[in-house]
Amino acid sequence: YCTFCVVPFTRGEEVSRPVDSILTEIRGLAVQGVREVNLLGQNVNAYQGELDGEEHADLALLIHYVAAIDGIDRIRFTTSHPVEFSDSLIEAFSEVPELVNHLHLPVQSGSDRILAMMKRGHMVLEYKDKICQLREVRPDISMSSDFIIGFPDESDADFQATMDLINDIKFDHSFSFIYSARPGTPAAAFIDSVPDDVKKQRLKTVQDRLLELERSHSQAMLGSTQRILVERVGQRDDTEMVGRTENNRSVVFVGEHALMGKFVDVNITEAYSNSLRGELLADTIIS
Known part of the structure; x- marks a missing residue:
């Protein structure tokens, strides 16, 4: 688990619902007139739903099944983790038109050092590679993310690496927060050496840039x-x-x-x- 996350300690292990259970629910919603569904999970990419017998379906296969249900015209899913963002899921963006042209893929930091402290399980280059693959099959896909600012021991260089990533990817929309320790998590034991005023200034810098990008994406939609x-x-x-x-x-x-x-x-x-x-x-x- 990520060192900052309290969810596994409060909710326990994530459990994948059986495929039939999900499809039955969605068919019922479609009969009621629902046109769009959002597949939810703490780490929805890690989905391994039980099929008949001993077989299991990953998220990509589940998306294919959902897309085949009459009346369902849009499919979203959240929240994703870069590590479990599989090749089959990228292929789904190529093969399933019902899958919306938007993805929320939290990265939290643009610094490899901070990502390691967070125990995210990937490096920045791997994250960028996932997005490059996605943009090959969906060139105009809209990307959003999450950023934690002021993680313990975040240096000026670490913060600049986050800004560099934001400027490189040019996220359509993102959420950003100042780090807040959660009791019982490994990160709560880290020495928080970043002054509060520095955290606030860094957050403002990030949010100003994210808002600028968001406005730019919106302006690009004018006339469309x-x-x-x-x-x-x-x-x-x-x-x-x-x-x-x-x-x-x-x-x-x-x-x-x-x-x-x-x-x-x-x-x-x-x-x-x-x-x-x-x-x-x-x-x-x-x-």
């Missing part, structure tokens, strides 16, 4: 037509509807309440850091 799954009525104006793009952007547009749960095409007219506005294209209700 996006397939939106309509999720709800707008909070400020009930003549507006809100849907979500494949790359996990919220889009606000004027539309009828009857569009709830349907796919529509929307032309993007305004872009913000984490949301978009658009215009519903006439006669483009997909389902």
